[in-house]
Amino acid sequence: MTALSSLPSSLQQLVHDALERIEPRPGHEDIGIITAVGNGVARVRGLHHIAAESLVALPGGVLGIALDLDEDELGVILLGDDAHLSAGQEVRALDRLVDTPVGDALLGRVLDASGTARDGRGAISADTRWPVEREAPPIMARAPVETPLQTGLKAVDALVPIGRGQRELIVGDRQTGKTAIAIASLVNQADTDVIGIYCAIGQRGTAVARVIDDLRDAGVMDQTVVMVAAGEDPPGLQYITPYAAMTVAEYFREQGRDVVLVLDDLTRHARAYRELSLLLRRPPGREAYPGDIFYVHSRLLERATHLRDSHGGGSMTALPIVETQAEDISAYIPTNLISITDGQIYLSPRLFRKGLMPAVDVGRSVSRVGGKTQLPAYRAVAGDLRLAYSQFEELETFSRFATRLDEETRQQITRGRRVREILKQGRLRTLSVPEQIIALQAANLGIFDPVDVEAVQDLAECLRQHALPRLDDLAERMAAGESLETDDWDRLETVLRECAEQWRNGRGAD
Template identity: 55%
Template sequence: MKKTHLMIDDKQIAFDEWRDALLKTPAPEPVLTEAGIVTEVADGVAIVTGLARALADELLVFAGGTQGIVLDLEPGRLGVILLGPSQSIQVGEHVYRTQQVVSTPVGEGLLGRVVDALGKPLDGLGPIVRVMRQPVEVNAPSVLERKPVSRPLATGIKAVDAAIPIGLGQRQLIIGDRQTGKTSLAVDTILNQKHSDIISIYCAIGQRGDAVARVIQALTDADVLSKCIVINTGDEEAPGLAHIAPYCAMTMAEYFAAQGKDVLLVIDDLTHHARAYRELSLLLRRPPGREAFPGDIFYVHARLLERSGQWSDALGAGSITTLPIVETEAENLSAYIPTNLISITDGQVYLSPALVHKNQFPAVDLGLSVSRVGGKAQNRSLRTLSGNLRVMLAQFEELEDFARFGTRLDDNVRARLKRGNAVRQALRQGERDPMSTLEQLIVLQSALEGLFDDLSESEIIEAMNTIRAAARRELKTLGKEVRDNAQLSSEAQVLLLDVARQALEGVTPPEDLN
């Protein structure tokens, strides 16, 4: 809820009073008025006549209990997207107005639960209590109701936190082909919020049931599900549910942000969302545009993502950080939906299939990834250490390509290639293994200073695990300063290197006596 006061029945009521009153009373049943007739039914949509006073986005109820949303208003007919199976609707069946818009439950009772797009439980844990309902469509806050993004979101992933930082309130797109690790990167970011006050919402749209089950299991195993809400709309569900799912997730996030809390929202993914909307639009005979998508698909995603941000004190000073995921085909970043979302969001993390083929995980391409906002919010310690990381890796990759054509390389070039390869290897990270900022610092410091230059790939992995353990054991005071976003002093950098060198004494191979 974006306003501190509401106008109800021409009376101004404080939001807190209104919310408490709703929590104490059950949600009212929709009032059914005015009956229409179903004239056509297709897979996911219906054509209705006889409801001349129906409004756009109004919730309708069919005689069999299925709900629908008015999408098209035309003289004498309504185009309705269904929120349930179309098989239960017959031509000639009555349909009724409710004079309400579609809403979703919000509140503390949703934490730790798995629900569908309408907020109905899917986890078999019984009914959801301590919730109220809010409309899924609201206006985004104005510019004057926002504050600059100034606090970092720790993802626990070295390649992101060091080179593509994300701030609380930012919209950062995760983009890449299939099987490049997009969902894993987002889930690892959620897992890294275990010891923070951030509430996480994972919205799955059109994903396979086993994939969503693995995400839920990962959240359960890490003991973070109690701080999360999982919204699942499978590919077997009605496309209308896929259409409203991200709006329902955003509404749930806004409830917590209005209370001054920070929320992390993952939408997985907007490619399936766009396809569901295209399917509905084509069935309703709306004019197709580029790649057969309707002309308003940009607005559909823009009005959703514009609801993210860092709010002003008048709105509770909370934030909504959104990580929408979009899938590309054959690395085609210029496709319609990817280009739309790149222009809407505040940056993108691009996962490259070429890096996947090289077994580089996470497969973050630092050349095509960018953060247009989070650099101002980046952790100060990481900013001190990783300022030249992107440039250094870009120069290394260019030199690596050039060296393939040469047979004789001087010692300086060989040393630069060895250092660049060691830094690239240091950016590797296992799945479900988010790292603290202190651990990222000591690993990157060691790689940039050449402590990994003479190690093999397997030895670098062992070395990283060794110095991470040493940092947790010996640098607890520095770790607290880093978490508090303190500037990394030169003395602290020397201390990091000393601890790393001592830890690597048993890992570094002996010098060749020959």
């Protein structure tokens, strides 16, 4: 007696009808077996028809990326927790490359590379997903970098200018203000239509939360995407996060918009990739990094550029961050990134300890795009300023060993110390173009020279409050990128000297 015949006739009819409705659909599914797992990677046998960088599904909803395609087995990096995985379990190929959500729905949100929300505001409703690995735009699709990206920092905008579409490295020792400069660049876009993307790789949760608070307080969170791979996340997720952030930035760029992408930081990204490579038993090279570590970062940063109008006209400015140890700028990963990028902003721990923040070392910092991206007003004041400051740094070193200095040398040292003081800015206290030009031109004119170094910032604030309202028309032309005539510069000098004289008289009365 069969099991079906033992059922009541009514149930037999229901089962019979259900079987009649079944339509066999032959298909093919690529299935493999886990042979070993641990520390964020797995070895898998089978899956003979899978491509590199493809997604695989493991038990428990864990995703992985097929990274090593050996003859007998695969090396899979895991994007989730491997605690419940074990040898012998099945793995299925998903027949798609690793991807990430893109779209306007990501603005104002905090998420990881897989698209999982990290801000407690529910799932992200993004219908479009793009592969995290995409080809860089060809040379003929790229336009020259000519439009400035204002960071609001005098030491950067005047001396190390950044253009939209440029890749400018921020390099320095731990705790020297690298992230602060990058976040200031995002905060200064509050009154522009520039999209900001902050990518945190291996950062502490408190550090990321502080960045998010800064962006919210500045009112730019609604035009910013925060993509996070925390330090406790699997190294596989840390590895793909900057590529996913780059893909999100590319989506906005291809809509013809301007984007600033902060990668904080690529030192941790390199360490995560080194960890994965060693676990996958790849041959180690210098400092145990794999041989393709240069290519890992070059193919990432080559995707940042300014597109021609015929290709949408959008731009993506990349601000990667790298950490040095003991001011060793010639270490392996920093030198790799310096050779890939279009310049670097070097932050000196020596200046930081002196309280000179942002601690930008002008001598070691460079922008290979140069003055082509600067507004004309900056070009008029920055050349003399940089020359005077460079001469001062040399003279200050030698003056420590000299017993007597001639008057010209003493004057240069006096001017240089006040220039250094005027370049100081508080954390995230960004300034507009006219506010910066007024302070820098006052330094060029020697208006701060008779003033004690401790009072330079007070005089600069006085000039900002009283001189700027008298120069509304000039301020508009500076911000619009118009060149100022000789009469305009003479008028600016007159107003600055009058305001400085009033400030000195007021202090004398006090």
